[in-house]
Amino acid sequence: MTLLTICTAVADEVGISRPSTVAGNSATDAQKLLRYVNKSGWALMKGVAWQVLRKERTFTSVGGSTQTSILPADFDRFIPETFWNRSDYDLVSGPVGAVEWQGLKAFNYTGDNKFTYRGDDILILPEPGAGKALAFEYISTHWCKSSGGTGQTAMAADTDVGVIDEELLVKATKFTFLSDEGLPNDVAYKEMTDYADDLTRNDQASPGILVAADIFGGGRHFTGTPVTSGSNITVL
Numbered sequence: 074m075t076l077l078t079i080c081t082a083v084a085d086e087v088g089i090s091r092p093s094t095v096a097g098n099s100a101t102d103a104q105k106l107l108r109y110v111n112k113s114g115w116a117l118m119k120g121v122a123w124q125v126l127r128k129e130r131t132f133t134s135v136g137g138s139t140q141t142s143i144l145p146a147d148f149d150r151f152i153p154e155t156f157w158n159r160s161d162y163d164l165v166s167g168p169v170g171a172v173e174w175q176g177l178k179a180f181n182y183t184g185d186n187k188f189t190y191r192g193d194d195i196l197i198l199p200e201p202g203a204g205k206a207l208a209f210e211y212i213s214t215h216w217c218k219s220s221g222g223t224g225q226t227a228m229a230a231d232t233d234v235g236v237i238d239e240e241l242l243v244k245a246t247k248f249t250f251l252s253d254e255g256l257p258n259d260v261a262y263k264e265m266t267d268y269a270d271d272l273t274r275n276d277q278a279s280p281g282i283l284v285a286a287d288i289f290g291g292g293r294h295f296t297g298t299p300v301t302s303g304s305n306i307t308v309l
Contacts, residue, residue: 074239077231080106082243087250096230106246109253111227113245117237118216121269122152124276125236126213134205144193147213147224156209158186158201165197165207244268
């Protein structure tokens, strides 16, 4: 679905005239629809760590605690516990808050790796040293994109498309329209939240299946090699 078809669907459901265009349209309803689509998309990006918005940032450390200009232009937030020093196989925990960070600095902290960030700089203690391979995952602000595939923080052309599930964008925009216009929105809210709940359940990574050997340190029940014969099955 495009910006135009999303707005057309919302118009049909809230009972206003279908716009022939949205971007650049001076009609009040079209302008409202554009605002509500972008308002809804931004809220959905902020509210859930959608898998489709996950990205990886890798970089090589420089000497010292401060790693300059690391955060990407589309960075919104870190995915917790994904920051690793791949050279030394060490987890870098955080981000820690300003109060904790200043305490670490004051006491010349030398324990497990921790980090904080200011602007687009990342600060790490203990200092990682130069030449280390570092990586983390983050949530991108690019919840939509142009027809040519360029990520965007807002829809600006009728041909722009969603990165987040577009039917959810329709339902969220409908709810936002009704709410901001002071119209009854209970049904729209339930439709939106029920659909969002289904999506978030399906969007989560599989927790896997544990067996006794996984917990108590015995042989794993699956070696990781595709099963072609009985040789990959471990008898516990």
